[in-house]
Amino acid sequence: MKIIVADDDPQMLGALRIILRAHGYEPLVARDGKEALDLVASERPDLLVLDLGMPRLNGLEVIIAVRGWSTLPILVVSGRSDAADKVEALDAGADDYVSKPFATDELLARIRALTRRSSGSADAPVIRFADVTVDLGDKVVTIRRGEKSEPVRLTPTEWQILELLLRNPRRLITQRTMLTELRGPQHMSDTGYLRLYIAQLRKKLEPDPSRPRYILTEPGMGYRFQPDEQPKTHSE
Numbered sequence: 001m002k003i004i005v006a007d008d009d010p011q012m013l014g015a016l017r018i019i020l021r022a023h024g025y026e027p028l029v030a031r032d033g034k035e036a037l038d039l040v041a042s043e044r045p046d047l048l049v050l051d052l053g054m055p056r057l058n059g060l061e062v063i064i065a066v067r068g069w070s071t072l073p074i075l076v077v078s079g080r081s082d083a084a085d086k087v088e089a090l091d092a093g094a095d096d097y098v099s100k101p102f103a104t105d106e107l108l109a110r111i112r113a114l115t116r117r118s119s120g121s122a123d124a125p126v127i128r129f130a131d132v133t134v135d136l137g138d139k140v141v142t143i144r145r146g147e148k149s150e151p152v153r154l155t156p157t158e159w160q161i162l163e164l165l166l167r168n169p170r171r172l173i174t175q176r177t178m179l180t181e182l183r184g185p186q187h188m189s190d191t192g193y194l195r196l197y198i199a200q201l202r203k204k205l206e207p208d209p210s211r212p213r214y215i216l217t218e219p220g221m222g223y224r225f226q227p228d229e230q231p232k233t234h235s236e
Helices: 010-022 033-043 059-067 083-092 104-119 156-166 175-183 191-205
Strands: 002-006 026-030 047-050 074-078 096-099 125-129 132-135 140-145 148-151 215-218 222-225 232-235
Touching: 002 010, 002 033, 010 026, 010 104, 026 033, 033 047, 033 059, 047 059, 047 104, 059 074, 059 083, 074 083, 074 104, 083 096, 096 104, 140 191, 156 175, 156 191, 156 222, 175 191, 175 222, 191 215
Parallel strands: 002 026, 002 047, 047 074, 074 096
Antiparallel strands: 125 132, 125 232, 132 140, 140 148, 215 222
16 A cells, blocks of 8 residues: 655654555655655555645645545554644645654554545445446446346446545545546546536436436536435445
């Protein structure tokens, strides 16, 4: 599992690298905010761990920039322990906050929680909406037609979009986020590409593709999956 660690303190950077390697992670180090942002874009990591007080771009600026196009889990590890700093970082888009000095066991527990939450590997869910069943673990989609269930064939890109939406129910997924996940940060303006695939997904999955109920467009912003009021979701 690939983790980017960003801190301008060489000793802290070295300590975090040793801790992560010792527990089976693959750490990539960044010595300032700009380097951290470049690594996020190029390496597609599983987690970003960063300090707030860094040169070139500070931690808050990195968080805001990453949140413009990625749902990557972000853990702040900072010497700033004031509640206002924590609130500011979390409001900017960080997922968790650990104050320095920290206990190694606590840090590792926070990392495990964030990576487990983002991967969904702990409970690969089966999600049902309308007559559609999506098994995210086995990557199988079926649709019920009368008394029978038939497989739905999705292209790899259609599957990526569907999985991103289903793993974030009711949450707006911006066009920038989707395009970066699918094609990388250099293609964040290809919105027509997204519209094509969203239309194809609706034709295959929506009861009435012309009046979508589950795969919704937020004009000028992005898309969201709107489950039923009582979502039929469980783990198998």
